[in-house]
Amino acid sequence: MIIVLKPRSDTRVIKHVLERIEALGLKPHLSEGVARTIIGVIGDESKLSALPFQAIEGVEQVVPILKPFKLASREFHPEGSAFDIKGVRIGGGGLAVIAGPCAIESEELLFEIAARVRAAGANILRGGAFKPRTSPYSFQGLGRDGLKMLQAAGERFAMPVVTEVMDPRQIEMVVEYADILQIGARNMQNFDLLKECGRTRKPVLLKRGMSASVKDLLMSAEYVLSEGNRQVILCERGIRTFEDSTRNTLDLSIVPNLQGQSHLPIIVDPSHGTGRPDLIPAMARAAVAAGADGIHIEVHSCPERALSDGPQALVPDQFDRLMREIQALADLFGKTITSRTGEAVACARS
Amino acid sequence: MIIVLKPRSDTRVIKHVLERIEALGLKPHLSEGVARTIIGVIGDESKLSALPFQAIEGVEQVVPILKPFKLASREFHPEGSAFDIKGVRIGGGGLAVIAGPCAIESEELLFEIAARVRAAGANILRGGAFKPRTSPYSFQGLGRDGLKMLQAAGERFAMPVVTEVMDPRQIEMVVEYADILQIGARNMQNFDLLKECGRTRKPVLLKRGMSASVKDLLMSAEYVLSEGNRQVILCERGIRTFEDSTRNTLDLSIVPNLQGQSHLPIIVDPSHGTGRPDLIPAMARAAVAAGADGIHIEVHSCPERALSDGPQALVPDQFDRLMREIQALADLFGKTITSRTGEAVACARS
Amino acid sequence: MIIVLKPRSDTRVIKHVLERIEALGLKPHLSEGVARTIIGVIGDESKLSALPFQAIEGVEQVVPILKPFKLASREFHPEGSAFDIKGVRIGGGGLAVIAGPCAIESEELLFEIAARVRAAGANILRGGAFKPRTSPYSFQGLGRDGLKMLQAAGERFAMPVVTEVMDPRQIEMVVEYADILQIGARNMQNFDLLKECGRTRKPVLLKRGMSASVKDLLMSAEYVLSEGNRQVILCERGIRTFEDSTRNTLDLSIVPNLQGQSHLPIIVDPSHGTGRPDLIPAMARAAVAAGADGIHIEVHSCPERALSDGPQALVPDQFDRLMREIQALADLFGKTITSRTGEAVACARS
């Protein structure tokens, strides 16, 4: 941590800051210059962050040097993490292709969509039973009935399943049916939810909040990790910007950015990231070319009848075409889309 | 709702859209032009929003006309709402001055701060017992012990108290001690939490999310209102922008913007909105001049020893000076800062 | 400047960085810790910024300490600057009230509006002769004819006049007619234009770019100042954010933020800052309460017939009402709205 003092700080201020640092058992380094005096402290920043140096009169600026996350950092775990979820590998060369409807609406529809995405090459099935809707008057999901349908579809088509959990009180139920717990963008800083998910032993798919910085995302991952759950998969799904022709702005640079500082796998959701089916295939290809460990795509047999987010879903035929491109890119970059049985999915290759 | 078709749409598409509208029992108005065909539907937009017209092939754009919130709208409730909370009036000419420490750290400190802010003219006491901290390694609050201290301080200094609730499982406990439930920015779209707060009969202070639009904020208020709780107080606390010299960008235009379309009171929090004590007084004055129904200020006797957000707190002397300016502005604009006994607070007048 | 090295940097890297610093005639301070090595350099940062230390292999982060602007800084000029423009004082307790139509459309209309705003208490007249329009098919301004009308109206109603200059080739002409040169938001980083305005001796009204940070704005002011023109007036006019119910988000915290680090006067334009007449009065009041040195308001007798930005103009009656509030706030905060003759404008007092 670097503490920069205001111009013309008197010795009383300098002494006060030095004492506060030494009281923590740390050693300050003083550099006095013509324009500014700076005090460097190298050591356990967690001790330092306990003290709001910024609030000391005479302090102009405090610059943290060490990253505030630990378990999520690549320094802590230099190798990239890879998880095996019922035979599906995410990270370490394994590419996750998560597909399915936004919301689970009926067993028939879910099975129809699951059959199509599995045939096209997806290896994980998604579907929402609890839906975070902006309006209290919108469809809120089927709850436990939806979870049962999702589990059944996963069994039938040999795919692990992922579904969102919104409330700590739902976790016990969701854990019964789902293979992966999703924490949605709106709950990325719902810290009680993060902690409770951290106490399960299910992999957690943690979506980036709409205005979360890369550091914020890693701090939220740290909440899960610090409870003992090491299986966190990060997910970029677009951030809020001034651009209004897309639902969000998909920030693909987060892929190499995260890979440089964290060992956790990172997947990309171009469905929420753009909100426009005409842009999803290009962004899915771009995500894989950027090095993502997976993609997350909403697919619906009849988007115009979907009860949630229909306008941003691909139809199965579009998903088929996309998967042929994704498979070609996976081949080019040496990635494998493994199925639940641990073998490469064959059907997407045309 | 206006549905704009793509250029050169054939009659099959037009017929399909018209049929979907009529199937909902609504009447479409067709306007065919050279460049575009548009279909207007005036009626119950809640029926319309159930159908994702955007997903119909041939549809270029869907423009909603009616606002998606109802109970929060000024059309529903043309008079501005005003709440009386233990004698303190918010809205309808009553100015709330909410002050106190970020986190409750000890009874002694809380009482010391409460005494000072009450003497300066604050009429509501704040303090956090459950703290949403970015880092799992930061101080997380004293929980029930903190709530007890807060209640005691409120009794001692005759101020209703407000505190944050982060998890639906905490509500039962918090309701025992607090007069107002605060929903923090990070939980503005924690819909289960909103619903549970809506089921209590305590006033709810709903803070705007860091990237929430004005409409999003009102939709979240709608979640609380639609559960039967009519006492929602909105709070601007800054949004995330590219500007990095302040913690957030305080969007004061939300004050008249909300007042034009909603009847709910709106208060402003310049402490989180700027994150800088040197900017708080100017922004508090601006908020009152803009017509806000209250301000929310963090005050700490010794910011450099605070366990949470110390750098953004005013010290009591600064708060004293600010309150003299706030009182003068309240007088100018005909607003009253009422105390718990229903009388105007006198002490802030210099 | 602080240079933070990557973890486990070897001595070769450290030596290389130290040598580069010493080659500039500066003295580095080395602090080696367990987690990181940091090198502080205190001295002439302009020398340092010539070298891209960030590009040196082994360097993790470079943290500048000194501000990159000089002539605009309060350290350079501790007293706030105040300018006297034909008797109108801006800064130092003088409040500028700049009003007039967006574009100069005809002499008759301009005189009509000028008479009304002068009577209401404005002390500077604005009007555009060269209009930066998003579309090449929109009205682009009357050019020299418009400038002549503006000068005549200024003479007739005893107000100095301000108008925008968009192209270095226009400056010679505009200087003939205008008392203040305005640089619009879209040209805030048109550096050749800044330099040319800096070579005139006319005051410059520099508007903040739509995505300019506070630092960027001051760096643009520095371009004008470094050419020898000391009369720069800064202007906040809203920034681009995700919020789409207003044209821009007016960032009022820039007022105290700038006042803390710069001596230049700062005025606020709520017309462009909100784009909505229903929000302008509240934001104008808030600007004055925040401590601004002036406001900038578009007024049009018949907004629905305006050739540019009609929807965001106040009508004269609205401006009259606003000015009564502004005058009351000026009185409260000890500010004076001086007219061209150096006396306080009387007519706005009701």
Add this chain to the structure above:
Amino acid sequence: MIIVLKPRSDTRVIKHVLERIEALGLKPHLSEGVARTIIGVIGDESKLSALPFQAIEGVEQVVPILKPFKLASREFHPEGSAFDIKGVRIGGGGLAVIAGPCAIESEELLFEIAARVRAAGANILRGGAFKPRTSPYSFQGLGRDGLKMLQAAGERFAMPVVTEVMDPRQIEMVVEYADILQIGARNMQNFDLLKECGRTRKPVLLKRGMSASVKDLLMSAEYVLSEGNRQVILCERGIRTFEDSTRNTLDLSIVPNLQGQSHLPIIVDPSHGTGRPDLIPAMARAAVAAGADGIHIEVHSCPERALSDGPQALVPDQFDRLMREIQALADLFGKTITSRTGEAVACARS
């Protein structure tokens, strides 16, 4: 255009709006509903946009239907545009690889870099002679001397050259030496500069402004096109968001977004878009996978000695490796990197 009236509008307002529309020779369609009355006008929106309907009292909202750009639209020119610049094809399957230093610093250095990027597979050389620097104290470019060096390097290594023009007064000079005129992000709405570039017959590389929407970018292209210059190449280079770990946020979704509504080629600049060499290769690959018509990369032999933007340049070895990946992606997607002689560049294939 759709005009939505406020609730409970009386017939006088409706009549007034209808008359204004009919006065323009257009035919309004009136739809009266319970909650709102809406008036649709289909026809020449350029006529309509002349009238600020928003400013009419009683009007709640005005919704444009047609896009405000024409010559840039795909409706105007359904085939994608492709340009041949001295044998280098951009668009229509031709992939531009623009590389070179940020600023031209010396002939020796420029030739060294040009040789390396040409050998690696670049087909267009870039280099700045006029530099838009945030600080007036930074290196501002070599001017005409730099242009001469750039032209010579282009000749020597058989690459067309592109360089930025910042001021209308420079255009005559720059046209003598450059094959493509670049308009930088800071000047994207410098409308006089756009018009002057539109009057030349040189291709224009138009960079997106830091806070320009997709529509704003196309409107700026329209300025160039409307002067008769049909060769406009768009360039995404990152936008400003709250994320502060990258210099900008690269918005790759603009690639398919633009391709859907415009015929103009679109290239991507990950150097400015990220500001971090560790992220550039991933983003360049992603751009090509997203369907971009080219990439724009800064390369410097010794970034730590560069006079401008060194920290974001790749070194030649990194560029070599990147080009092998870009070539593989071009092959996969059927794109060709043509050299000045019209033949495919061979050297990048490993």
